[in-house]
Amino acid sequence: xxxxxxxxxxxxxxxxxxxxxxxxxxxxxxxxxxxxxxxxxxxxxxxxxxxxxxxxxxxxxxxxxxxxxxxxxxxxxxxxxxxxxxxxxxxxxxxxxxxxxxxxxxxxxxxxxxxxxxxxxxxxxxxxxxxxxxxxxxxxxxxxxxxxxxxxxxxxxxxxxxxxxxxxxxxxxxxxxxxxxxxxxxxxxxxxxxxxxxxxxxxxxxxxxxxxxxxxxxxxxxxxxxxxxxxxxxxxxxxxxxxxxxxxxxxxxxxxxxxxxxxxxxxxxxxxxxxxxxxxxxxxx
Amino acid sequence: xxxxxxxxxxxxxxxxxxxxxxxxxxxxxxxxxxxxxxxxxxxxxxxxxxxxxxxxxxxxxxxxxxxxxxxxxxxxxxxxxxxxxxxxxxxxxxxxxxxxxxxxxxxxxxxxxxxxxxxxxxxxxxxxxxxxxxxxxxxxxxxxxxxxxxxxxxxxxxxxxxxxxxxxxxxxxxxxxxxxxxxxxxxxxxxxxxxxxxxxxxxxxxxxxxxxxxxxxxxxxxxxxxxxxxxxxxxxxxxxxxxxxxxxxxxxxxxxxxxxxxxxxxxxxxxxxxxxxxxxxxxxxxxxxxxxxxxxxxxxxxxxxxxxxxxxxxxxxxxxxxxxxxxxxxxxxxxxxxxxxxxxx
Numbered sequence: 042x043x044x045x046x047x048x049x050x051x052x053x054x055x056x057x058x059x060x061x062x063x064x065x066x067x068x069x070x071x072x073x074x075x076x077x078x079x080x081x082x083x084x085x086x087x088x089x090x091x092x093x094x095x096x097x098x099x100x101x102x103x104x105x106x107x108x109x110x111x112x113x114x115x116x117x118x119x120x121x122x123x124x125x126x127x128x129x130x131x132x133x134x135x136x137x138x139x140x141x142x143x144x145x146x147x148x149x150x151x152x153x154x155x156x157x158x159x160x161x162x163x164x165x166x167x168x169x170x171x172x173x174x175x176x177x178x179x180x181x182x183x184x185x186x187x188x189x190x191x192x193x194x195x196x197x198x199x200x201x202x203x204x205x206x207x208x209x210x211x212x213x214x215x216x217x218x219x220x221x222x223x224x225x226x227x228x229x230x231x232x233x234x235x236x237x238x239x240x241x242x243x244x245x246x247x248x249x250x251x252x253x254x255x256x257x258x259x260x261x262x263x264x265x266x267x268x269x270x271x272x273x274x275x276x277x278x279x280x281x282x283x284x285x286x287x288x289x290x291x292x293x294x295x296x297x298x299x300x301x302x303x304x305x306x307x308x309x310x311x312x313x314x315x316x317x318x319x320x321x322x323x324x325x326x
Numbered sequence: 327x328x329x330x331x332x333x334x335x336x337x338x339x340x341x342x343x344x345x346x347x348x349x350x351x352x353x354x355x356x357x358x359x360x361x362x363x364x365x366x367x368x369x370x371x372x373x374x375x376x377x378x379x380x381x382x383x384x385x386x387x388x389x390x391x392x393x394x395x396x397x398x399x400x401x402x403x404x405x406x407x408x409x410x411x412x413x414x415x416x417x418x419x420x421x422x423x424x425x426x427x428x429x430x431x432x433x434x435x436x437x438x439x440x441x442x443x444x445x446x447x448x449x450x451x452x453x454x455x456x457x458x459x460x461x462x463x464x465x466x467x468x469x470x471x472x473x474x475x476x477x478x479x480x481x482x483x484x485x486x487x488x489x490x491x492x493x494x495x496x497x498x499x500x501x502x503x504x505x506x507x508x509x510x511x512x513x514x515x516x517x518x519x520x521x522x523x524x525x526x527x528x529x530x531x532x533x534x535x536x537x538x539x540x541x542x543x544x545x546x547x548x549x550x551x552x553x554x555x556x557x558x559x560x561x562x563x564x565x566x567x568x569x570x571x572x573x574x575x576x577x578x579x580x581x582x583x584x585x586x587x588x589x590x591x592x593x594x595x596x597x598x599x600x601x602x603x604x605x606x607x608x609x610x611x612x613x614x615x616x617x618x619x620x621x622x623x624x625x626x627x628x629x630x631x632x633x634x635x636x637x638x639x640x641x642x643x644x645x646x647x648x649x650x651x652x653x654x655x656x657x658x659x660x661x662x663x664x665x666x667x668x669x670x671x
Contacts, residue, residue: 119558134556136549138616143542148557150539162538206557 046073048107049245050095050126050214055104057090064090065101066269072214077236077246079256082266083289089218091266092249096128096216097121109213127211129203131219137192141184142166142173144191145206176209180238197228201235208239215239216247221255233259253282265289273298365610365618368661369625372608372654376629380636387639390514396628396635398507401520402427402586404627405579406598407605408524408531409458409572411623414606415535416548416568417615418465418472422457422480423576424598428591429487430454430580434503435496435590443500451577457483458573459566466565480599487592498588506585520582525624527578532620544568548615604651605630608658614666629654 052070056063064087072078082088093099095106097115106113108124115121118128135144151165152158158165173187182201184194191199200220207215217236221229229252237259240246250256256263257277265273265288273288273295280298287293380387406423413420430450437446457479464475498504506520535541546554547564555561583595609626611618630651637647 122558130556132552134553136546136553136616138549139542139546143546147542147546147554148559150542152539161533162540164537164539164542166537 046075048072049074049109050247051107052091052095053105053107055091055094055101055106057087057094057099057101063269065094065104068104068266068270070095070264070271071274072245072247073262074245075240075243076261077240077248077259078262078264079260080247080249080264080266081251081253081256081285081289086266086289087269088249088266090269092216092218092247095121095247096126122210125212126214126216127207129200129207129215129217129220131222135191135199135202138190140190141177141187141194141202142170144202145169145173145176145187145209147206149210177205179242180205180208180235182235195228196224197231200224200228200232204232204235204239208242208244211244213245214247215244216249218249219251220248221250221252229255253285256285257282265295267291365662365665366622366625368658369608369610369622369629373625373629373632376632376636380632380639384636384639387636391516392635392639394515394517396631397521398516398518398586399631399635400627401518401524402579402583402595403598403601403605403630404624405524405527405582406576407602407609407623407627408528408620409575409579410602410606411609411611411618411620412531412535412544412568412572412575413472414548414603414611414613415544415615415618416565417551417613418548418565418568419476419603419613420461420569420572421473421476421599422461422483423476423572423602424595425480425483425487426454426457426573426576427579427583427598428595429457429483429490430577431583431594432487432491432496432590432592434580434584435498436491438498438500438503439496443502447503447581450580451574454577454580455570455573458569458571458576461573462566462569465569466562469562484592491590491592493592495592496590498584498590503581503584504588506582507588508585518585520585523578524582527575528620528624531575535619540564540567545616548617550616601630604655607655607662610658610662612662612666613659614662617662617666 048071050070050072052068055065055068055070057065066087068087068091070091080088080092090099094101094115097118097120100114100116106115108126113120113124115124121128136147139147146169151169153161153163153165157163170187177184177187180201182198182205184198184201191202194202200223204215204217204220207217220236221232224232233255236246236248240261248256248260260277263275263277263280263285264271265275265285267289268291275285275288275298284293284298288295288298377387386392406427410420410423430453433453434446434450437449461472461476461479464470464479465472506523507518509516509518509521511517535544543554543559543564546557546559547561551561554564584590587594605627606618606623607613607626608629609618609622609624611622611626633650633654634644634647637650638644
């Protein structure tokens with residue numbers, strides 16, 4: 042990541058209060074172009090409130106969210122999706138009896154051109170199957186056929202279908218909420234590989250995970266959440282797993298970490314955005 | 327939405343060319359495969375076995391006149407069952423299907439006797455659509471279980487129908503309304519317009535379910551409402567549309583019923599509610615939603631009338647016919663469970 046890497050999604054001073062509980066207390070967040078940003082934190086740290094406010098499921102009480110240089114206010118998950126932020130959920134959010142193509146296109150089907158499409162509203166199944174097969178191949182997901190019912194796939198392949206759907210429709214950001222929590226070791230690795238390929242295609246990824254080794258395996262940077270705010274933003278290369286866990290649990294203050302906060306991307310990127318042209322537009326190049 | 331699913335490599339050359347047109351045998355193979363995957367094989371085999379068995383054991387079963395009768399006996403329940411199929415595909419159930427149709431028949435019969443036939447038909451359709459909409463609204467908006475909702479509307483509609491008619495029957499005199507009971511004679515067998523309308527309606531509905539986005543969403547909502555919601559599908563809107571369309575189909579069934587038996591009788595078709603569910607289940611549509619289709623339901627309705635007719639021809643008591651249908655229903659549900667379990671593992 043060079044010093045000119047623009048920020049795709051940022052949150053500043055986000056607050057959310059539920060009665061007497063402060064779920065977010067001046068939380069900051071930033072996601073740079075082309076990176077996998079892991080978000081880690083203990084249970085109750087407020088990770089999920091942060092993520093929900095970035096994907097429209099929660100409306101923060103205060104603070105600003107900026108997407109590609111423009112301030113956004115999401116009222117619902119649909120708003121975030123329209124803005125190009127797709128989410129992959131922990132539970133397998135696929136329809137088992139439908140085939141791979143139908144799942145990839147669910148809610149966004151292509152119709153035939155001409156009268157067949159406009160009047161008879163006929164689906165262009167051929168085009169959808171072709172594009173689905175290409176897309177799966179681009180992401181290196183190996184399945185027999187895109188006409189297979191999803192229920193005949195393994196757990197890892199099913200989650201791969203969900204990730205492929207998000208990658209296909211997410212124009213700016215893909216958020217993955219514990220995507221490997223329900224999977225075994227081998228399948229987890231397959232999905233982690235897939236997440237890296239999504240990143241390599243140019244889509245920045247926010248990965249929420251409890252599994253610190255997994256996070257170190259794929260993340261470019263790690264956002265450590267504690268007590269409703271970002272405690273530190275570190276790189277796996279310069280920070281150890283035990284240090285991350287120490288900050289997560291409060292055993293170590295973030296200021297005691299040499300690698301944290303002084304990260305160059307933070308300041309450099311903050312200075313260039315939002316004037317810098319967002320690179321996500323160039324990812325087809 | 328016109329966005330491409332593959333924005334990343336949209337300029338890629340291999341997507342520029344047209345895929346070669348597939349050969350006909352391949353398309354036929356596709357059709358067969360999709361029929362199998364929709365679990366049509368079992369019901370079709372059952373129908374074939376029943377037809378062969380009755381053809382061999384009775385002299386009368388394959389008579390053109392009897393074949394015509396079997397078809398006519400299938401039409402009313404078969405048409406009703408098309409609406410029921412839609413609802414069961416969403417993992418719902420409609421216990422009021424028959425009651426809505428009976429309301430339609432008495433509305434049309436009474437109003438046609440008092441005035442214009444077409445106006446009567448129009449009001450009959452509106453009445454059935456309204457009842458479907460009420461079911462849909464309560465199920466979709468208030469998120470109540472369809473079994474209970476339609477059990478309630480069944481009682482209300484049946485009572486309302488009796489109140490409206492003071493429990494009297496209204497005979498149909500209009501030739502227009504008898505039209506669906508008539509039709510051309512092909513090779514000694516009368517093919518009624520009602521039969522044709524039933525099969526045409528099944529084709530249209532099959533098209534809507536398998537070739538349009540609406541159909542995919544109906545399957546998705548029945549298969550996994552949670553996943554459907556997460557992909558942005560408005561589940562309650564899909565559910566509402568299904569109950570509304572079912573109501574309209576019940577109105578067509580009311581017309582078919584008047585064509586077959588030209589009388590609007592508030593106490594007629596008492597077993598129709600459950601008979602439709604029988605036809606749908608025997609046709610291989612899963613009560614758990616998301617699997618099955620109208621082709622199976624057509625076959626299911628035919629199986630029921632072939633069994634009843636054939637056993638009658640063979641001189642077997644009608645109570646045993648009911649036993650046979652009941653056993654078949656349980657066998658069909660058991661088979662469905664087996665398929666679902668196998669797919670889960």
